[in-house]
Each structure stands twice: as C-alpha cells, then as structure tokens.
Amino acid sequence: MSDRPVALSTEGLHLYYGETHALKGITLELPEHQISALIGPSGCGKSTYLRCFNRMNDVIDGVRIEGRVLVEGEDVNRENVDLEQIRKRVGMVFQKSNPFPMSILDNVSFGPRMSGIRGRDRLDEIVERSLRQADLWVEVKDRLAGSALDLSGGQQQRLCIARALANEPDILLLDEPASALDPISTAKIEETLLQLKARYTIVIVTHNLQQAARVADLTAFFMLGELVEFSDTTTMFTKPAQRLTEEYITGRFG
Amino acid sequence: MPGSEGKRSPIVVAPPRQAPGLPGIWATALATLAVLAMLATLLVIVVVNAVSWFWPARIHELRLADGTVLVGELAGREEMPASPNTGEVEHRVRLKVGNREVTESDFVWVPESAIVSMTEPADLVRVVRSEYGDAFGRIVRAVDGSGMPLDLGGPSALDRLLEDGAGMRRERRRLEHQLEKTRRPLTRLEERLDLVERSDRASTPEGQAEIDELRQRTGRLATELAPRLDAVQARLDETAGRLHRATLLLAAGEQPLEIPLGNVIELVWSNRLGLLARVWHTLWQGVLFLATEPREANTEGGIFPALFGTVLLVLLMSLAVVPLGVITAVYMTEYARRGVMLRLAHQAVNNLAGVPSIVFGMFGLAFFLYGVGGVVDRAFFADRLPTPTFGTGGVLWASLTLALLTVPVVVVATREGLLAVPRSWREGSLALGATKWQTMRRIVLPAAMPGILTGLILAVSRAAGEVAPLMLTGAAKMAPSLPVDGMPPFLHLQRKFMHLGFHIYDVSMQSPNVEAAKPMAFATTLVLLALVVLMNLTAIVVRRRLRRAYRGQVV
Numbered sequence A: 001m002s003d004r005p006v007a008l009s010t011e012g013l014h015l016y017y018g019e020t021h022a023l024k025g026i027t028l029e030l031p032e033h034q035i036s037a038l039i040g041p042s043g044c045g046k047s048t049y050l051r052c053f054n055r056m057n058d059v060i061d062g063v064r065i066e067g068r069v070l071v072e073g074e075d076v077n078r079e080n081v082d083l084e085q086i087r088k089r090v091g092m093v094f095q096k097s098n099p100f101p102m103s104i105l106d107n108v109s110f111g112p113r114m115s116g117i118r119g120r121d122r123l124d125e126i127v128e129r130s131l132r133q134a135d136l137w138v139e140v141k142d143r144l145a146g147s148a149l150d151l152s153g154g155q156q157q158r159l160c161i162a163r164a165l166a167n168e169p170d171i172l173l174l175d176e177p178a179s180a181l182d183p184i185s186t187a188k189i190e191e192t193l194l195q196l197k198a199r200y201t202i203v204i205v206t207h208n209l210q211q212a213a214r215v216a217d218l219t220a221f222f223m224l225g226e227l228v229e230f231s232d233t234t235t236m237f238t239k240p241a242q243r244l245t246e247e248y249i250t251g252r253f254g
Numbered sequence B: 001m002p003g004s005e006g007k008r009s010p011i012v013v014a015p016p017r018q019a020p021g022l023p024g025i026w027a028t029a030l031a032t033l034a035v036l037a038m039l040a041t042l043l044v045i046v047v048v049n050a051v052s053w054f055w056p057a058r059i060h061e062l063r064l065a066d067g068t069v070l071v072g073e074l075a076g077r078e079e080m081p082a083s084p085n086t087g088e089v090e091h092r093v094r095l096k097v098g099n100r101e102v103t104e105s106d107f108v109w110v111p112e113s114a115i116v117s118m119t120e121p122a123d124l125v126r127v128v129r130s131e132y133g134d135a136f137g138r139i140v141r142a143v144d145g146s147g148m149p150l151d152l153g154g155p156s157a158l159d160r161l162l163e164d165g166a167g168m169r170r171e172r173r174r175l176e177h178q179l180e181k182t183r184r185p186l187t188r189l190e191e192r193l194d195l196v197e198r199s200d201r202a203s204t205p206e207g208q209a210e211i212d213e214l215r216q217r218t219g220r221l222a223t224e225l226a227p228r229l230d231a232v233q234a235r236l237d238e239t240a241g242r243l244h245r246a247t248l249l250l251a252a253g254e255q256p257l258e259i260p261l262g263n264v265i266e267l268v269w270s271n272r273l274g275l276l277a278r279v280w281h282t283l284w285q286g287v288l289f290l291a292t293e294p295r296e297a298n299t300e301g302g303i304f305p306a307l308f309g310t311v312l313l314v315l316l317m318s319l320a321v322v323p324l325g326v327i328t329a330v331y332m333t334e335y336a337r338r339g340v341m342l343r344l345a346h347q348a349v350n351n352l353a354g355v356p357s358i359v360f361g362m363f364g365l366a367f368f369l370y371g372v373g374g375v376v377d378r379a380f381f382a383d384r385l386p387t388p389t390f391g392t393g394g395v396l397w398a399s400l401t402l403a404l405l406t407v408p409v410v411v412v413a414t415r416e417g418l419l420a421v422p423r424s425w426r427e428g429s430l431a432l433g434a435t436k437w438q439t440m441r442r443i444v445l446p447a448a449m450p451g452i453l454t455g456l457i458l459a460v461s462r463a464a465g466e467v468a469p470l471m472l473t474g475a476a477k478m479a480p481s482l483p484v485d486g487m488p489p490f491l492h493l494q495r496k497f498m499h500l501g502f503h504i505y506d507v508s509m510q511s512p513n514v515e516a517a518k519p520m521a522f523a524t525t526l527v528l529l530a531l532v533v534l535m536n537l538t539a540i541v542v543r544r545r546l547r548r549a550y551r552g553q554v555v
Helices: A046-052 A083-089 A104-108 A110-114 A120-133 A153-165 A183-196 A209-215 A233-238 A243-249 B003-007 B022-054 B155-198 B205-245 B275-291 B304-335 B340-352 B357-380 B395-419 B423-431 B436-465 B468-473 B500-509 B514-549
Strands: A006-017 A020-031 A035-039 A063-071 A090-093 A171-175 A201-205 A218-223 A226-232 B059-064 B069-079 B091-096 B107-111 B115-119 B125-129 B135-143 B247-252 B255-260 B264-268
Touching: A006 A046, A006 A201, A020 A046, A020 A201, A020 A218, A020 A226, A035 A046, A035 A209, A046 A171, A046 A201, A046 A218, A083 A090, A090 A153, A104 A110, A104 A120, A104 A153, A110 A120, A110 A153, A110 B436, A120 A153, A120 A183, A153 A171, A153 A183, A153 B423, A183 A201, A183 A209, A201 A209, A209 A233, A218 A233, A218 A243, A226 A233, A226 A243, A233 A243, B022 B275, B022 B514, B069 B107, B069 B135, B125 B247, B135 B155, B135 B255, B155 B205, B155 B264, B205 B255, B275 B304, B275 B514, B304 B340, B304 B395, B304 B436, B304 B500, B304 B514, B340 B395, B357 B395, B357 B468, B395 B436, B395 B468, B423 B436, B436 B514, B468 B500, B500 B514
Parallel strands: A035 A201, A035 A218, A090 A171, A171 A201
Antiparallel strands: A006 A020, A006 A063, A218 A226, B059 B069, B059 B115, B069 B091, B091 B107, B125 B135, B125 B264, B135 B247, B247 B255
16 A cells, blocks of 8 residues: 555554443554545444544543544553644644634644743744645735634645644644535645645545545545545545445445 | 305305404503603603703792791692582692791691682792702891992992902811811821820730820920911911801891801892793702702711712723623533533522622622621721721622622623634634634623623613612712822721712702602702613713624624
C-alpha cells in the first residue's frame, strides 16, 4: 500500500458509548503526508474513530476505550499524557464550521495565544502564514479585524482550517468538512487539501464517495463499527476486495 | 322523477353561528386591557401627584361670612355629610394655609357656603422656609441685617435681601464646618479619654495614670485652640445675628408673622407666574428635590441622600451578586458531577428565590450584623466597644443581604446562558489545544454574557425595590452623613444609609405631618420608579450590544 512512515495507527481499538459497542477492534495504519479518507454509511463509527486521535471523545460522558491509539508512535491514552499538546499536534476541522464570535485575526491566533505565544508581530506572522495555507489570505487580508461570522460558509470552513494550521500541527483531521457547502466551496476546500498534503498528514471523513475518489490517496471503508477494507483509493474504487465494499460504492445501500 | 329527491336535506342547515370560543377570546382581550389600564392608572396617579408637589399652585385669599380672611393654596374639595334637616348637599374646600407656628395645622376645611369672596391677588407670596414649612401671605415689612427697614416699593430690594440671605447662610454653613474642623483634634482626644474612663482599665493604677495624662493633654489643647475657636465662633455669631435681625413681616389674614431671613429659602409669587415660568419653576423644583437634603423630619426638602443610598446599595449588591452567582452557576453547570446532590442543589437555589424577603432580613441581622459584624468589631474595633462599628446595620450588610436574596436569579440566568453556548464552540476551542479553563474564560463565559446580564437586570430590578430586609439591616429614617464623603477612607461601608423605598414608607406613614408630606411620597415613588426603569434600560442596552456581537448564534 505505502512504504511511507506511519503517522497514525490503532491496534485492536474498541470503543463503547455506555452499552453501545461503537468501534469493534479497529487495527489500521495511516501513512504520513497522504490524504486518507474514511468512508461508510451513517453511524458506522468513522467520525468516532477520527475523534480518537485527538481524544475529542473525552468530552462525551460514558465513553470507554480499549486497545491502543498511536500518534507518531505515542499512545495518546496513556497516563500523564499532555492532552493539550496532543490536540495541538493533531488539528481538527468539524463538519459544521464553528468560527468563534470574534474577529478573523483573533480566531486564527486563538490556538497560539492559548499556548502562551505573545507579541503582535509573531502572531500576525502566524495568522498570515495560516491564512495563506488555507487559501483565504487574499480574500480576508483587508478585513482581519472584522467578525468571522460575516464570512460565507465556505470561507468560514477555510478559516477553521487556517485556525487549526496556526498551531503548526503534524496531522489534520477533517470530519465531513464540506458536507454543508455548495460545490464551488467544496472544490476550493479539496484544492486546499491537495496543496496541504505536502506538509501535513490528512485524514478526512466523508459521505461523498466522489470526494474520496478525488482527493484521497488511501481509503478505509467502515461499516457497523468494523473496518471492512483499507487500500489505496484507486484499488478501492476499481477492484474492491470485499463484496460489501463493492455494494456500497456502487450505491446498492448506504 | 322519484319523489324521494325532494326529501333530501339541504346543505345549509343551521343559521350562521358565532365562531366557537369567541366570548373566550373577548375575555382574554378584556383581561389584557384591564391589566394595561391598571398600569396606566398607576403611572398617571404617581405622576400627577408627584408633579403637583412641584407645580406652583395659585394662592387664594378667602373672605368668609364671619369676616375671617384666609390665605393659602386650594388642596381639595369634597362633599360634606348631608344636613339631616334640609337634605341639601354641600361642599367644602380644603385650604393649605401653612404658617404652622400661628395656625394649629397646615390645612383648614372651609364650607363653600361660608365663602363670601375668593380672589388671587398678585402680591400674595409663598415663603419656602427651612423651618415650620411653607408660609403664605403678603410681605408688609422687611428689615435688613443691620436692622434698617427696606423700601418695598421696588422688587429689587427684596431680591437683594434674599440674595444676601443666601450668601449669609452659605457663610454660616462654612463657619460651622470650620468650627468643627478646628475642634476635631480636641474632640478626638475627648473621645479617647471617654473610652478609657469607661473601660475596665480605669480602676487600675496604670489606667488612672493614663486618664490623668489624657485629661492634661485635653486641657492643654483646649487652651491652645481657644483663641482660634473663639474667633470663628464670634464670626459665626455675627452672621447668625445678621440672619436673625433681618426679617420679613408677613401679613396673612389677621395674624402677622415675622420670619427671620435665616429661615427663608425662596419666595414664590405664584399668582404672578406665567405658564412658562410655572413649568420652569416645576422643573427647577424637581432638580432641587433630587439634589438637596430633606428638612423638617423628611417632610420638606429633597431626597438626595435616599437616592444616593439606593444607587450605592444596588451597585454594591451588583458587585457582590455577579461573581457569587456566576461562579456558582459555572460550577453547577460545567464542573459538578451530575447526580442527586446536584439536583438537590438546583432545587435549593430555585427555592431560595421564593423565600420571603423579610426572612433574608432576619438572616442578615443574625449572620452579618451580629455574627460577622461582631467578629469584625472584636478583631479590629475593640477600642470602640461597646459601641458597635460593623456590628450594627450598615450599607455593606444591607447590600450583602440583598445579594443573597437575588443570587438565585443570577444563578438561574447564567446557567441558561451557559447551556445556550453552542457545543461546537467548546469543541472547537478544546480541539485547538485550549484547556478547559481557557475555553471557559475565553469562549464560554463571553458568549454567556448576555445571560449573565439578564440575571443582573432581574437582580437589580428586585433589589432596587426591596424594603423589608433593609429595615433590619441598616436603612435609616435620617442618616447623619452619606456613606461616601471626603474623609478617608472615603467609602464608609459601616454607615447607615437612606433608601428611596424606606423613605416612601417613612414619609407616608411615619411622618409627623402626613397630609403635607403625602405629595412628597408620590414624588419619591416616581423617582424610585424612574431609577429602576433607568437601571433596567442601561442593562438592556448593554445586553443588546453584546447580542449583536454574536449575531446568528443562539445565545
């Protein structure tokens, strides 16, 4: 599949929401500087799986995890782990864009400020670099002090990407980042992701099979909490190994 | 054609009926109307009564059948009990005659049948006085400070006399202040001596030695200060003498009335005033009402100390209740583990809101005054005991009591505000590596600010109108000095204070001259109402601005 070093991996990962068994022994290795797509029908556990890498499942009551989750070889669930450090290293963009009710500038510099970076010049530099990487700089450079809530939906989502990039993460997790956007905004985001691939390891959850086919190097197909198939995207969409995968990608269910 | 067709019933069977429930809808509309009408009536009553206190009424001269002449303002008219013989209905009028030292009361009732003539001569005047209330009549003689009679031909002579009087009263106040200030070191020494003499130490030899020493020092200081004190006293006596020698002689009906200039605050020639002058006079009186101190056991003068006390009380209450309520709500909403204990805590907070306010007054009395105040006194003000410093009612204890009374409102509103903060903002902040506390401070609390302000608005509305708990914790009929003044430490939280709500009760129920003071109670009510509305409006404006910052979001 890939001979690149592994950025993210899980070994026998089980996850329970109270009595619900949401992830059933997932073992998977995602290589660095590649875009990996997680696909599967609603409720198959792909978003839950994604949230394991930056431990965002912690905010939900009654979640229990078994197995190992490794980020660059380190177990994120071991004791005494620096949770804030993990989340800085593993950035996340959510399904619904969630800019804070502050200026564009304050939104992008939020992460660095929370980790104690001070100094106007330093922050301005980070903001410009992040906005450029997210392909938003040209559109907003004259209104950095304006409210982030005034941006369009697609711009808001790219702002959220810039905000995550401001922390200089190694890995970027995207949870259906384009599901609420029009085709043009979606194309813009995809283009941005392809540019970012050179610097970051990207994992994207998507409902949109065409999107997975367009942007992903590797694709994992989840169903009912189990990993059905994982291979490079071309193989997955042309010669799937599993019957279930074939039925899903040809639209027989899902 | 079959005949059965003719038997088919027509589609329209019943006569047009009223829509079902229509009387019910009318009833709801009527009820709404009734509520609005009551609100409007309340406002009209308060405003009309309040404004009448400032509006310069015409002064009438009444000649009665028995030859008596009465001067005063008309203050009401009512039906007399019908005479049993004739059954004729008669009316009587009430006249405010003032001149309290020569008449028995401010008001007299006159049957209309007894009035021969009623005129409004232009030379009648109302004298606003610092003692004995208003006086009515015409000025027949005026004497200046040196005892010289004034020529009353031109009005400017009187104006000058009044101006002089105002100047001399200011001078008198200044000299009194200077006298007190000069004497202050001596007063302090005497207080210390008094404390030692009354303490247990007085019987010991050391105590006796201290007393002797203090006595000597007091004596020395008194001799030292005597020339300066005498000089100020002499100037004070001179000014007071001039103020007393200068008089206005007022003829009102049969009895002349001599008024020393020192008592004259203002002459109001009501019958000469045009409409514009009346409006101006009313507005000016309103300003004076807000800005001056009460006189004559609160029946005259202004309400400044009460207004000041109320605003200070509410400010202190806000300073206490916001942190307390917000911190409680944050813990209960964000950090506390869900379970029976938390549910019980919620219930307790909700029920606290329903506790009668007098109960909080009793709590404040027992806990703050006697408990905390007692401890503070023993720890820091032991030398003044048994005279309590913090162990008695004061503005601090009253505001803390009110804070406790209103804290449930703030807790509940803050909680609503916190719960309304979108989950995506919290997750977004956490996902950027912010700690839970950073997320709380930078994202959640700012977004919950409109909710917190709503809580504060409700708390202020409730606190500004509360009277019962204040009676037990420090509101006074007449506070000798404001809780804020030029003496270090400038804010005297232990002092008793005056309060608009308590003032209304005091003026309308506890006043020595209820009839004369009644309009003043309404004026005070209007001020209290305006104050509450003003404070609410301020908070609402602030909240709207905040909400605009979060447009499009549910907060």
